[in-house]
Amino acid sequence: MHIQSTKPDTVGAALVDSPVGLAAYLLEKFSTWTNPDYVTKSDGALTQKFTMDELLTNVMIYWTSNNVASSMRFYKETMAKFYELQLDQIPVSESVPAAVADFPHELMRGSRALNAYQYRNLVQYTDMPRGGHFGAFEEPQLMSDDIKSFARKVLDLEAIEKSKQKTTK
Known part of the structure; x- marks a missing residue:
């Protein structure tokens, strides 16, 4: 999550030009953000919680709409100012x-x-x-x-x- 929170445009620019790169990036998130123990599984345990159709549909939504970079900005905009704006205190x-x-x-x-x-x-x-x-x-x-x-x-x-x-x- 660190790179999305600090440099979303850098990684976003790289992913909009490569469907394989986009799939690899997103699928890694679906693996490790679902359960950190999945990182040790050879297949990332991707089909433990999701079907391949669900995963590929998700990847295709980002690919066809060309919005992976803008979707990552959410993390940047909220994480960067979370404590400064005291969002947890509202x-x-x-x-x-x-x-x-x-x-x-x-x-x-x-x-x-x-x-x-x-x-x-x-x-x-x-x-x-x-x-x-x-x-x-x-x-x-x-x-x-x-x-x-x-x-x-x-x-x-x-x-x-x-x-x-x-x-x-």
Whole structure:
């Protein structure tokens, strides 16, 4: 992630001219950002979590849209100024219900305490049993179940709040 965070245009320029280079770069990320242990596997354990069709579709989206360089700028723009702008210190209003799905191999994990501080109405915090940087892509069922659980909790809380308002009138 360091090169994307510091020199996205350099690597981006190299990747827009080489479909093989682009595929190699992206597939390495799908391997090591999913689980750091995959680096020791001869095939990067790419098909452990993804099908070849899913991987190649992802590569082709970047290739045909010619946007790998601009997609890397996200890392540069957020990482370079993260602490300067104190992005981790911006609390989200208590009126906004929030949920965190904490995947164990996520590269940019925040602690439960930090998330509770930032998201003042943290309705749900889930320690996911597996998954990495591409958590929703790697574990769609886990992610879907977690989102549904959060939605149910928010709806239940809203129903309780409405019930309280009726009884106080």
